Amino acid sequence: MATLLLILAAILVIAGIVSIVRxxxxxxxxxxxxxxxxGPGGVSVFN
Structure with missing residues (x-):
């Protein structure tokens, strides 16, 4: 579950950076x- 959250968080952050560039x-x-x-390092919504 933590790996899935990490991947989701990375995708969201990358999409945010791309949006800012655009x-x-x-x-x-x-x-x-x-x-x-x-992300698992942040305040996870699923805890």
Whole structure:
């Protein structure tokens, strides 16, 4: 389960960075924050 959360968090953060590069600043920040919250190192939503 932790590996799945780590992969999901990485995908969200990468998608956020890509969104920021494309000019969608707000959406990119939201994706990065959600990715950090979901990740096993962060405050996991599933705990």
């Amino acid at each position: 000019g969608q600043l707000l959406w990119g920040i939201v994706l990065i924050v959600v990715g950090l919250l979901v």
